[in-house]
Amino acid sequence: MDVTTILIILLLGALATYLSGDKLASKVALLFSVGAFAATIALLASANNGADVSFSSVWISNPQINLAFLGDGLSLVMVLLTTSLMPLIVYSGFGTDFKNARAIYGLMLFMAFAMCGTFLAGDGLLYYIFWELALVPIYFIALLWGNGDAEERKKAVVKFFIYTFAGSLFMLAAFAYLYQKTGSFLWEDLAEVNLTEREQYWTFLAFFAAYAIKIPLIPFHTWQAAVYQKAPTVGTMLLSGIMLKMGLYSVIRWQLPIAPLAAKAWLPILLGVSIAGVIYGSIVALRQKDLKRLLAYSSLAHVGLIAAGCYTLTLDGLKGAVLQMIAHGFVIVGLFFAAEIIYRRYQTRTIADMGGIRIQASKFASMFMILVLASVALPSTFNFVGEFMVLYSLSQIDMVFAVLGGLTIILGAVYMLRMFQRVMLGEANAKPFAEVTFNEGLLMVLVIAVLLGFGFFPKPFTDMVTPSLENILTHINRYNS
Template identity: 65%
Template sequence: MDISIVLIVLLVGALVTYLSGNKFASKIALVSSIAAFGATALALNAYQAGENLDVNLPWITQLNINFALHVDGLSLVMLLLTTGLLPLIILSGFITKFENSKSIYALMLFMGFAMAGTFLASDGFLYYIFWEIALIPIYFIALNWGNGDLEERKKAILKFFIYTFAGSLFMLLAFIYLYTKGGSFDINKLYALQLTTTEKTYIFFAFFLAYAIKIPLIPFHTWQANTYSKAPAVGTMLLSGIMLKMGLYSVLRWQLPLSDEVAKAHIPVIVGLSIAGIIYGAIVTLKQKDIKKFLAYSSLSHVGLIAAGLYSLTIEGFQGAVLQMLSHGIVIVGLFYIVELIYSRYNTYEIKEMGGIRIQDTYFASLFMIIMLASVALPTTFNFIGEFNLLYSLFKVNIWYAVIAGTTIILGAFYMLRMFQKVMLGSQTKTFHKISKQESIVLVIVVGLTIFFGLFPQPIIDLITPSLQSILTQIK
């Protein structure tokens, strides 16, 4: 098989979902997303059997641009994350009655198509097209089905769009410059270019602006909290669970291999900025009264640690970053779904208006507690494996990086436990209707995944390590 089948399933699924009408849209979207995950699982089996899944077809021949997709362990795990989370996100939307549901579910699948393409593209021009296309569906999802006042929502979403689009223009300029040097956008030919240190410096920072905004890193993060809070739950899950991983993945795939010794020269600055984001995100999280903004800033703190590990330029940092991308994506989807379940009963995101849920629904509280403990990297959970590798990689570079970045463990445990106490414990303030079996499916899957891969991470490590070692060799 070739890997384009996954993209075709998602794109056709989006079209069929829209044409199926509002009555059947959610079910068609769910079936389509499961089919895409099934196709990805088949691709994994074929890849492990040694089959070549790459696609390379002529596209814009006069400019030497191809429709080129490449599959290695790194791109495959990111594709698994995308197609694995998409059914959970669509299923989580079943608790909300969307107006014009055919459009939002079609947009979700189309966004999945664009993000999957970003992880697979090995032609710089094609990669940029997928990167930008992913902005379109989330813009309309957040604008048309978001929360709060329409005017405030427009401002938040417009800021997000302008920030990310403006950052991407610097990346486009970098690609155009590289094309003028080699006459091709093919990733391997770009890797082989002989660039001066000055040229590599410009390339490094052009890509950095695009990725720092998308991840986001401070001080490029100001769009994040408002966008997360104004977007509907499914939109926030797409943003936090998958879309921000596009920037982290692209640091590995594009930025670092194209700038090698320049990247090494800027380790102190970038790692320092990432660690500052860890501490800043944790401190601001403590002050949040809105639970969606609370999770947004806690996510900022977590991705700061992932970025620090990436820029450590060690194999442990690369492994930890990829593992943490996967685990963070799974857990953050679970947390935002929990928030939406509470909102569906209390009609508020204010933490002070919650409480006493545990005594009304112990089952829900137990699932919440496990996911919350996973988010603070409790041993035996998936997050612990990635976080340990990340801290170890920083320790190898500079012990103080690891010591300061390690505050994320203490601060993260403090603010998550305090939030859990306020939301779930205490005396009953409002009636909380127990979650149904259908509503618990997403949470059970999230809990199962985070525990399973917390105990058995080796298959993922074995899958990604050859690709990461190849990237590290290219850098060095």
């Protein structure tokens, strides 16, 4: 068995879900998403035992394009994030009555297929194809099943599509140029290509255009809050929990090894832009009145710190960034699901219309509090591990970057605890708030278990990704020898 097994399961799952009809769609989607997760665990076990789970075959001979899929630790960890979150995201939709359910659940699985393909692709053009494919399902999910005014939703989704598609064209141009230099799209060949400093600068900027929009980094973030707010909660989970990680992963996998001189030359600027996102996202989050928009800007702040970890060009920074990607994926999915639970009861996302939920639903309030504390990187949570490693790597470069990056913890505590106080505490709202159902509680408990379990014992992830990151660093540092 190799990594293509996961892609086949997800693709067949998308088709089977669509053909199953509206009544069975959610259950069929859950079945195949759990199957993809099980296949990922089996592949990780095989890889840890020394088996080669990669796959490569010639697809098109001229120009030479290969069906090449990487099965190293970095790729498999990102696939694990995708396939472990997908059952939770699908399960979260059980409490929502979707119109044309077979279509939305089918699109969700197809999106997972495209995102896994992006993480696994070892050929540049194949990677680009999967990168673009992932954009199609989320466009329709947000457009057709989103909330709010239809015209506003359409504007937000179209803006998102145009932004990301336009940025990707620069990346495609970079791959075309690199092919002229190497005669290959394979990652192994591109990571060894010898480019002049000028060529590296332009190549780096071309990749940056695609990744800065997808992550997003400021000032390329203007699409994010509106799309997160207007998309259905399952769509917001897909975007924040997994899709934005495509950009962060790609910085490590593609951008840094191919154009390391540019990354080193612009390191202070890149760290500055990343950390600016931390401060900007936190300050704007403080002013939000809509719960989903607040969480959107919270996500912007956290991914800014992850991007800073990527651009430190150190092993500690890269490991911290990968761990924080995984932790952020789980905590943001949990928080958006908590926001969805509140919306199901109150039919509003306006924070001022909430309050006193703890009195009526103490179990929900307790679980929500754990998610909030994990989000602000309380020690013993998974988020703390990644953020600490990133901040440590920043301190090795310049203590100023570490101090400014550390504001994400301080400011995050301010806006998240303030939000918790306004939503959960105080006098009971006039509207009744029912305690969480079994399905809702189970999903939140699973998320919390991951955040606490790997907060105490993150070693499996660090052991898994370290060899891959060390290999990438040898390509980044090859000009030093």
